[in-house]
Amino acid sequence: MAIASLPASNPTIRINMHETDMTKALILTVKDWYESQSKQTKIEKIHLIVGQFTCVEPQGLQFAFEVQTRNTFLAGAELVIKDIPLIAFCHSCEQEYQPQIGLQYACAECNSPMEDIRSGRELKIERIEYSDPSQTVNDFELVTSK
Numbered sequence: 001m002a003i004a005s006l007p008a009s010n011p012t013i014r015i016n017m018h019e020t021d022m023t024k025a026l027i028l029t030v031k032d033w034y035e036s037q038s039k040q041t042k043i044e045k046i047h048l049i050v051g052q053f054t055c056v057e058p059q060g061l062q063f064a065f066e067v068q069t070r071n072t073f074l075a076g077a078e079l080v081i082k083d084i085p086l087i088a089f090c091h092s093c094e095q096e097y098q099p100q101i102g103l104q105y106a107c108a109e110c111n112s113p114m115e116d117i118r119s120g121r122e123l124k125i126e127r128i129e130y131s132d133p134s135q136t137v138n139d140f141e142l143v144t145s146k
């Protein structure tokens with residue numbers, strides 16, 4: 001990881017590339033859409049769905065968003081993040097369970113390894129709010145490279 005190789009004395013703000021890249025993708029997605037509109041009203045809020053298993057840190061995302069939108073068409077827009085828990089399905093027990101992220105990716109009942117993820121990998125824009133409420137957009141998929 002790039003972060004780990006930084007010298008300990010380096011006062012770099014703790015934000016990793018993951019969130020920075022994610023935010024770039026987010027802003028580009030919104031910008032493309034925004035510029036294709038005939039009427040451009042101010043964007044007030046962007047509602048984002050972030051699955052816990054994406055390993056995206058909501059705080060880091062908020063910070064990156066604020067920094068990267070300064071002096072852009074999104075300046076002052078609010079990023080609202082909805083956390084989606086990691087839910088897996090165990091085929092032996094035929095039930096859903098919540099793996100412990102970073103600790104145990106297996107069924108708590110029978111210990112089968114996590115295979116079937118039902119939710120927690122989402123990363124998308126749920127909704128964009130405008131100062132003109134007649135314009136509302138739902139469900140953008142964010143395409144990012146890992």
Ligand SMILES: [Zn+2]
Pocket residue numbers: 090091092093094107108109110111112
């Ligand atoms: Zn099980």
